[in-house]
Amino acid sequence: MKFFGQDNRLRKGSIVAKEWKIVQKLGEGGFGAVFKVVNVEDRSLAAFKIETRKGKGSVLKLEAKVLRRLEDCPFVPQLLASGKKPGYSYIVMSLLGPSLNKILKYYGKICSISTQVRVGINALYAIKQLHDYGFIHRDLKPANMAVGPVGTPFFRFIHIFDFGLAREYIVTSYKDPPKMRRPRQKAHFRGTLRYCSVNTHEKGEQGRHDDLWCLMYMLIELRGPLPWSKARDRAAILEIKKNVDKEELLSNCPMEFVFILEHLSTLNYYLRPNYLLIYELLMQTMKAGRIRFSDPYDWELKSEIHTTPVGSQTSSQTRSWALVREYNPFPAEFFSANPLGF
CATH class of the missing domain: 1.10.510.10 (Transferase(Phosphotransferase) domain 1)
Structure with missing residues (x-):
């Protein structure tokens, strides 16, 4: 998707959501992508998931709602942050192992x-x-x-x-x-x-x-x-x-x-x-x-x-x-x- 390839904010090494540095892209779909990120302060790893404004509805809004409801529950990712930037919305959640x-x-x-x-x-x-x-x-x-x-x-x-x-x-x-x-x-x-x-x-x-x-x-x-x-x-x-x-x-x-x-x-x-x-x-x-x-x-x-x-x-x-x-x-x-x- 051209959006992710051309947007310098989402390149390897870029800082996103103030405290997360992009390490690599993990996957990409029709209106979104997932990146592996590292916290610039404590070096903890996380998943940074974004959704462009071109998508119909807000999948991430729903996903954030579910994760908030399941806060502190085992066997699901933990929601670490969420927000909006020009052109896309995002959530940061704990990084799981391989699927x-x-x-x-x-x-x-x-x-x-x-x-x-x-x-x-x-x-x-x-x-x-x-x-x-x-x-x-x-x-x-x-x-x-x-x-x-x-x-x-x-x-x-x-x-x-x-x-x-x-x-x-x-x-x-x-x-x-x-x-x-x-x-x-x-x-x-x-x-x-x-x-x-x-x-x-x-x-x-x-x-x-x-x-x-x-x-x-x-x-x-x-x-x-x-x-x-x-x-x-x-x-x-x-x-x-x-x-x-x-x-x-x-x-x-x-x-x-x-x-x-x-x-x-x-x-x-x-x-x-x-x-x-x-x-x-x-x-x-x-x-x-x-x-x-x-x-x-x-x-x-x-x-x-x-x-x-x-x-x-x-x-x-x-x-x-x-x-x-x-x-x-x-x-x-x-x-x-x-x-x-x-």
């Missing part, structure tokens, strides 16, 4: 059940947390999930990010108690064709269950290609999703996934997902396979073979984690709690 999409491209897309189920539990926690604050993500996929900051204890945890397509499903006001937003009869398509639910394909109002369909399709893909992975036409993808045989879809997955999909099939916009049931089914898979949360992920094992691992995770870091006392960082009580009452 799950990049990790899988580097080390291989087929994962063990151990990695699959632990990614699932961690992501389920992050998704429920978002739902508990009144938002639906609407575009969950490996590209919008990442490990935590490199060199920190959070490196082994999955974070969700990019809330530009999120939507509030809870309406709040000063006078009235919170209530669920009334669903639209027809909604605009939001999401990614590969991972979205049938309801999303058919332009139904997305609810909490639609985020969980995205999660399940993503987890299923960790064990092998989705049946519609080679389809390019939207109608063809929808047709396969609606008619795929569950045995074929889940051929490489734990049997507990059958019960999770059956549960999701009973839900609609208003019905609250049984997060505890999904959690317990995933935990059941862990127990049956004697899987521990301290076990290395597949990419951590493979990083000991490669000389240039994604995120520069070292074998010593992997081994040191194995020495940590075994514990469950995702307590069942969290999944049973219903703070909003919906």
